Amino acid sequence: MDKPLKDILRLFQAEPSRTWSIVMTFFGDMVLPRGGSIGLSTLLSLFHAMDVGSGTVRTALSRLSADGWVERTRIGRNAYYCLSSRGMALSRDAEPRIYGTFSFKTQRKLRLAVASASVRSLVGDEAALVATRMREAGYTAFAPGAWLGVDDGNLPDGIFGLDVDGSQVAMQCLAAYFSLDDLARSYLRFEKIFSPLAKMCTDPAEQKGVFHQDGLSAVVARTLLIHEYRRIALRDPHLPEALMPSDWVGYRAQTLCATIYRALLPASEAWLTENGRGGDAGRLPAPAPAFYERFQEVREAQSGGFV
Missing domain, CATH: 1.10.10.10 (Winged helix-like DNA-binding domain superfamily/Winged helix DNA-binding domain)
Known part of the structure; x- marks a missing residue:
C-alpha cells in the first residue's frame, strides 16, 4: 500500500x-x-x-x-x-448527487417545495422521515413546511413543487438562505486529503504501478474516496451556477473525485471480478453498461479528457 x-x-x-x-x-x-x-x-x-x-x-x-x-x-x-x-432506495436516490448527474454547472431552475396541510401536521418519526426524504431529494429547508432545491428532485407524496422566478433579484434573495461556508470548508478538506492520491493516480510512471499490482488497495482507495465525497455531496444543495462563486471549490472537488475514481476503476473492478463472491456463491456479475457512465458529465466538461 x-x-x-x-x-x-x-x-x-x-x-x-x-x-x-x-x-x-x-x-x-x-x-x-x-x-x-x-x-x-x-x-x-x-x-x-x-x-x-x-x-x-x-x-x-x-x-x-x-x-x-x-x-x-x-x-x-x-x-x-x-x-x-x-437501503437500495436510499442508495439509488443518492447516486445522481454523487456521480455527477446533478452536474454543478448545469443550468437548473430553482424550485420551491411546499408541504400540504396533512404533511405539516406530521410529528415525531413521520416528520423526521419527510425531512430526510427532502434532504435526499436535494432540498434545503428555509421555513416550516417549505424547502428550496433544483428541478431534479423527486418529491414525497404531499409535497408540491413550484418553479421560482429566475430574475436576478429573486435568485439573490433565495441564495441568502443557503450557507456555503461549512460546505466550502468540507470541500477544501477533501481536496487536501485526496490531492496526493490524485497526483499518484495521474502520474504516467505510477499508472501501471501500485494499484494495478494490488487491486485490493484500489478497492480501499475507491471506497474511502466515495465515502468522504458522498458525505459532502449529499449536503450540497447543488444550486445553479448563477448563484455560486466563480471560484467555487465544489467544482474542483468534483473534478478531483472524478479523476481519481476513473483512474481506480480498472484495478478495483478487476479485483471484484476475481475475488468478490455473490449470493449464489459464484463470482459477481459484470456491471451494467450504465455503471460506466458515472461522472460522465464531469468528463464531458473537461477539455482535456480523463486519464
Missing part, C-alpha cells in the same frame, strides 16, 4: 468509528451495480486491508441489519449480505 493511501487511512482511523457507514458506501458504490449481494468473506477482506477487525465489521453489519438497511442470507456455512429495499 503506497504512502498517499496510508496517509488517508490514518486520517480515517483517527476519527470515531464509522464502519457501518463505510459498509453502506461499499454496497452502493461497488456491490449494487454487480447484482447487489456480497459474501461476508469479501467484506472482511476489504476491512482487513483497512486494519478494521472482523468483530467490528460483524457488529456494524448486525446494527445495519437491525435497523433495516441490510439483509442477511446463508448458503451452507457462508453468509451473504445485500441492501434491503429501504
Whole structure:
C-alpha cells in the first residue's frame, strides 16, 4: 500500500468509528451495480486491508441489519449480505448527487417545495422521515413546511413543487438562505486529503504501478474516496451556477473525485471480478453498461479528457 493511501487511512482511523457507514458506501458504490449481494468473506477482506477487525465489521453489519438497511442470507456455512429495499432506495436516490448527474454547472431552475396541510401536521418519526426524504431529494429547508432545491428532485407524496422566478433579484434573495461556508470548508478538506492520491493516480510512471499490482488497495482507495465525497455531496444543495462563486471549490472537488475514481476503476473492478463472491456463491456479475457512465458529465466538461 503506497504512502498517499496510508496517509488517508490514518486520517480515517483517527476519527470515531464509522464502519457501518463505510459498509453502506461499499454496497452502493461497488456491490449494487454487480447484482447487489456480497459474501461476508469479501467484506472482511476489504476491512482487513483497512486494519478494521472482523468483530467490528460483524457488529456494524448486525446494527445495519437491525435497523433495516441490510439483509442477511446463508448458503451452507457462508453468509451473504445485500441492501434491503429501504437501503437500495436510499442508495439509488443518492447516486445522481454523487456521480455527477446533478452536474454543478448545469443550468437548473430553482424550485420551491411546499408541504400540504396533512404533511405539516406530521410529528415525531413521520416528520423526521419527510425531512430526510427532502434532504435526499436535494432540498434545503428555509421555513416550516417549505424547502428550496433544483428541478431534479423527486418529491414525497404531499409535497408540491413550484418553479421560482429566475430574475436576478429573486435568485439573490433565495441564495441568502443557503450557507456555503461549512460546505466550502468540507470541500477544501477533501481536496487536501485526496490531492496526493490524485497526483499518484495521474502520474504516467505510477499508472501501471501500485494499484494495478494490488487491486485490493484500489478497492480501499475507491471506497474511502466515495465515502468522504458522498458525505459532502449529499449536503450540497447543488444550486445553479448563477448563484455560486466563480471560484467555487465544489467544482474542483468534483473534478478531483472524478479523476481519481476513473483512474481506480480498472484495478478495483478487476479485483471484484476475481475475488468478490455473490449470493449464489459464484463470482459477481459484470456491471451494467450504465455503471460506466458515472461522472460522465464531469468528463464531458473537461477539455482535456480523463486519464
